[in-house]
Amino acid sequence: MDREERRVETSADASDDRVERGLALLERLEHDSLALADVVDRIETVTSDPTVTRTILDEAELRGIIEREDGIVRPKSRQYVSFESDVITKEGEFSCQRCGSGLSTGYFIDLDAGELGPFGSSCIRKVTGRED
Numbered sequence: 001m002d003r004e005e006r007r008v009e010t011s012a013d014a015s016d017d018r019v020e021r022g023l024a025l026l027e028r029l030e031h032d033s034l035a036l037a038d039v040v041d042r043i044e045t046v047t048s049d050p051t052v053t054r055t056i057l058d059e060a061e062l063r064g065i066i067e068r069e070d071g072i073v074r075p076k077s078r079q080y081v082s083f084e085s086d087v088i089t090k091e092g093e094f095s096c097q098r099c100g101s102g103l104s105t106g107y108f109i110d111l112d113a114g115e116l117g118p119f120g121s122s123c124i125r126k127v128t129g130r131e132d
Helices: 003-010 017-027 036-043 050-062 121-128
Strands: 066-069 072-075 087-095 102-111 114-119
Touching: 017 036, 017 050, 017 102, 017 114, 036 050, 036 072, 050 066, 087 114, 102 121, 114 121
Parallel strands: none
Antiparallel strands: 066 072, 087 102, 102 114
């Protein structure tokens, strides 16, 4: 096994902070069910690495955070993101983690596993499930 194979293999370790942040985000989804593509869209705010994305989905299912069947994901938790206590607003020059737009105000989701963001005002609503 060469160095590249080893790096890829370890990039999806369940203790990876990207995995933990992805799991924390999935615990906070505000939907009864979502298409797998929509869940992956949200996970891509944490990582664009397909191996890590798969690890997040597999680990979420193992931990009972979600159920997956026929391309549909059903979150099991009802712990939603509170805009009053879980979203932090910062002023500065940012790029939205979801869409890449330039921002002067960034919205960050404060999760136990770490902070996600920045997001713009509409993307924060999409990531948290307040808007489709």
